[in-house]
Amino acid sequence: MTMLAGFFGLVVGAHYIDIAGSSDKYLPYFPGMNRSAIRAVGVLAVLAGVAVGVYMSLVYSIWFLIFVVLGGFFALFYPIEKPKWLHTYAGFGVAWGFMPVLASYYIQALRIDLVGLALAVFLGITVVEMHHMAVLTNEKEYATETNKNARLLLKIHRAAAYAIGLILLISRLI
Structure with missing residues (x-):
């Protein structure tokens, strides 16, 4: 279930939000894309990931909600580069490596x-x-x-x- 939440939130959601907000990286390849639709799919995917995380919190540990909130925040705001500290090397390492791994470890062991x-x-x-x-x-x-x-x-x-x-x-x- 942790992988499902991460897939929706970080893999699909954050990348779709990034695609919708980018004019340099993706627009040349998709000049006619509907940015609003792409962004909406991204936000809905993040919300689906958060919903899976909330379910896991209710079933396994309410403390897991801390990871769910942080993960949702990172997935929504990293691609739009706000706040600026999140879009740094340290922010990238925390949002895409440290936090998802620690969350996965916690939900398996129920401890840190x-x-x-x-x-x-x-x-x-x-x-x-x-x-x-x-x-x-x-x-x-x-x-x-x-x-x-x-x-x-x-x-x-x-x-x-x-x-x-x-x-x-x-x-x-x-």
């Missing part, structure tokens, strides 16, 4: 512990790495300095991800 936090941090860093890899595949569109900075940041993220993975492994042994 060091293992869950380490796993969530690890995946938060990993989604930022994946974002960088996507940016680097379009190298020709970016200046050399931007590529240099992106590669350095990618190395830092990779090192941090390995460190968190090691912490996760050690925490299981303790």
